[in-house]
Amino acid sequence: MTDQSAFDATELSLPRPPAGAGAPLLSVRNLAVSFQTDAGIVQAVDGVSFDIYPGETLALVGESGSGKSVTAMSILRLIESQRGRVQSGQVYFEGRDLLALSPAEVRAVRGNRIGMVFQEPMSSLNPVYTLGSQIGEPLVVHRGVSGARARAEAIHLLELVNMPAPERRVDEYPHQLSGGMRQRAMIAMALACRPSLLIADEPTTALDVTVQAQILELIAQLQAELGMSVLMITHDLGVVASVAHRAIVMYAGRVVEQADVLGLFDDPRHPYTAGLFDSLPRIDIGRGASPRLRPIEGSVPDALHFPSGCRFHPRCRFAFEPCAASAPQLRPPPEVGPGDGRLSACWYTEQRPGRSYLTDASAAASPAAESPADDAEPTGSVS
């Protein structure tokens, strides 16, 4: 049931803005975050902008080190506790710039208006407190609810996240729960104050595959039930396909493409996105002569020495003169136009409108077109 509805939502997702969504709930503008390390300044996030509309799930996709988690941590200004520094940018949420608020004002937003779920359910719960007291704590802190009422609400929240036997679990300690149950408890905690935005930072990465599916289903179901927005940080395109309405692809600290999920999967507009799809095994295309997996050559650039221009150009199959010279702006592809909500940052897309990378890649995979190249460069896989 729930699984079906999540799937439908994906199918029917409209280009930005979603129908009747109105003003965005959260707007990130030109966010730049850096870390001071012994080796120098690492520019983890560089000029990231995006919007999240009420009731939608936005996926932030990218590989390790692309800056997606740093972006998420910067929204709640948690990056400050990890020695990161927000250099510039604004994060508008409910009419205020979170980056300009006082620490106390930000604290009133955390866990109250914006909930957050982390990657490691095994260590994200405090081992010395029962589930009930931890889940109820945001209510005690933000709403001034009494201990007994917080416990009752915790039981209710555990029911909401489909925890078996919530009346018993509420008095148990984290070590008595499995990873999946702990992640459910984390979600319950994040939802305690009924936030309008849930930030989920790779919530399924540490879980095994069957539990992953359950947790994703739960998030999709809760989102539909509570009408909140979800920012889903992930490196897993499968997760994007199953829960997100729209997706933002990040590479080396910058947004390279933004699209609704259907459009992104059907017709990626950035060579990096196309490369990601090419490197995924697929069972739905190339019947008979199934194409070989085509990895993205090379590896992620060192954050201390990003390439000039487009940061993807040294690995890009389509790179030409302007790519190394200057960074492309995130713009609607010319043939699509601004109304569609698609954005991509690529000189090639701008100058050769209408080319579909996936088609191109499929063509390249056919023996006639580029088999010598394939032989010359045996697939050294990039994971």
Place this chain on the structure above:
Amino acid sequence: MAHAATIGASPAPPEAPPDGTSNAEAVRRRLSKNRTAMFGIRAVLGLIVLATFAPVLALNQPFYWNEGAGPEFPWLRALFNRLLFENAVDLLFNLLLVTAPLVWLAARWLRQRRQDIGAAGAYARCLAAVGLLFVCVSIESLGPLKNPLHFTEKVVNYRLERERLAELGQAPQSLFPLVPYSYRETDPVRGLESPGGTHWLGTDTEGRDVFCRMLFGTRISLTIGVVAVLIYVSIGTVLGSLAGYFGGWVDNVVSRLVEVMITFPSFFLILTLAALIQERSIFHVMLIIGITNWTSVARLVRAEFLRQKSLDYVQAALAMGLPRRRIIFSHILPNAIAPALVSATFGIASAILIESTLSFLGVGDVSVASWGETLNAGRVQQKLWLVLAPGAAIFFVVTVFNLVGEGIRDALDPKLRV
């Protein structure tokens, strides 16, 4: 066969607590399996009971007294007479003695009503109430309201009174404690008496009953140990927490302070501070031990905080919008306090030892029944029983607290060694 042996010899996986238990219960279970530690805990509880009930065993005031003019109960009045028990330590224990049945009943009632807090929690709450009551008792007056438990009354030595009346042939009806002497009652004629029927452990230079002094000395030793350690654990925990959590200049200031403190040889620092105070009370001694010993706790707590603050649950607590004070003291601290608690248990033993040493050296509080002082009298007078009794008492108490400390250390983390 060889395979089976190898498999059998492989170390057992760490014992996972069975369902329905908290970490604290797992610790308690490991502790209850440790027989020496359980002996230590029982001995400490025994010492606390002994200290509390000391006036029942030894006091020169009768429980019941009737010389023909009707029954009197001087013992009960004497417990709060400031002329007989001028020291706050004695007052606290006397209050505990009087309220002991109440505490027991209240704790039982509390346990039935609130199942979640357990026996220890129930007793802790009741004893906290007694502590509050103690503060009230200590206050002499509140404006026009005179404290009825705060009075001074001429002390009648009922034992001498009975002897006098008996000589006159009018012996009163009376019921005395087992040892009808007070620990401050001097008898110039019977100084340095050997152990015997009247004075079980003999008398000291001023003719005071040594058994009485040993008994009431338990109160002093326990209070010294607990209060001094409470003082330095509080200081060390707060400073260590802040240094570990905030790092940066806060850590720098605290760490340098710790380094300055540990450059002083601790005992000579204590000795100097004690000698500087003109009118030393037992509380000065506690304070001095407290403010000179916090460094090890601060370092332990700081180190644990450094480890804990990078863990995910701290990030999660931040993301939940919890106040920083709450994150530091109610989320990280319970996870970081274990090594400090172990060191505190050993600290009680060492604080008792320090106090005895100070009294032995003559820089303690002369008005209280300190074991060290009797020990010193024995050394000066070359009397064996004056050395043996306090020596054995100090040895026993210190050993017992060390046993408890070791037990708690092993139970908290079998791998942890302080």
